[in-house]
Amino acid sequence: MQEIWHTGIVTRLVDETPNTRRFWIRVPELESFNFKPGQFVTLDLPIHEKKNKRWRSYSIASHPDGTNEFELVIVLLEGGVGSTYLFNEIKEGSTLQLRGPLGVFTLPENMEKDLFLICTGTGIAPFRSMVQHIHLHQLPHPEIHLIFGCRYEEDLLYAEEMRQLEAQLPGFHYLPTLSRQQDWSGHKGYVHNIYEEILAGEKKPANFYLCGWKAMIDEAKQRITAMGYDRKDIHQELYG
Structure with a gap:
């Protein structure tokens, strides 16, 4: 299968948090x-001679709306060659080579089980x-728990x-949790305590979607299977 690359034009840039754009x-x-x-x-950035050293993949942050425009949200990684290039060189009107959409980290065909969307950054x-997408199309859905872990309140995206x-x-629960902020009245600590707490009373059928850094995903998989869930209930998208 031939890889199809497209030329994208950057139409707008907004700094969302101190280190994300x-x-x-x-x-x-x-x-x-x-x-x-x-x-x-996947973006092909002019940062290396070798193809695979130039490629950086980012999840699409916007929902499908029938237009030819989409949004990415990118964190500036310390020493990250790709993100440094994107933050320093890319302006409104810049072009980017991209291919996609790619990936199978998508919603289940029938949403009968509760959804736990667990992420960091x-x-x-x-x-x-x-x-x-669920909201826009009024898709029938179970309870949805979006558990979002960050260090500080200023890091909370969207x-x-x-x-x-x-x-x-209805049925959508937004559960941000901060690991380092003291003066915060919401959840404190890491994402794991939250889903364990919700499921402590009743182990309901659930689908777990994990997205973020490897350490968080590895720990979540361990804890979720320890609660008696099947590996098939866990879907993951690894960052970094």
């Missing part, structure tokens, strides 16, 4: 950029896409949007 990208050669919520694109991107969504979408 939102990138809106339009693909002029396509009438609409169609993807499933949860999928990602920019790992919220695919879940924002999924939840907005916080206002998620709070609004919680008010509008």
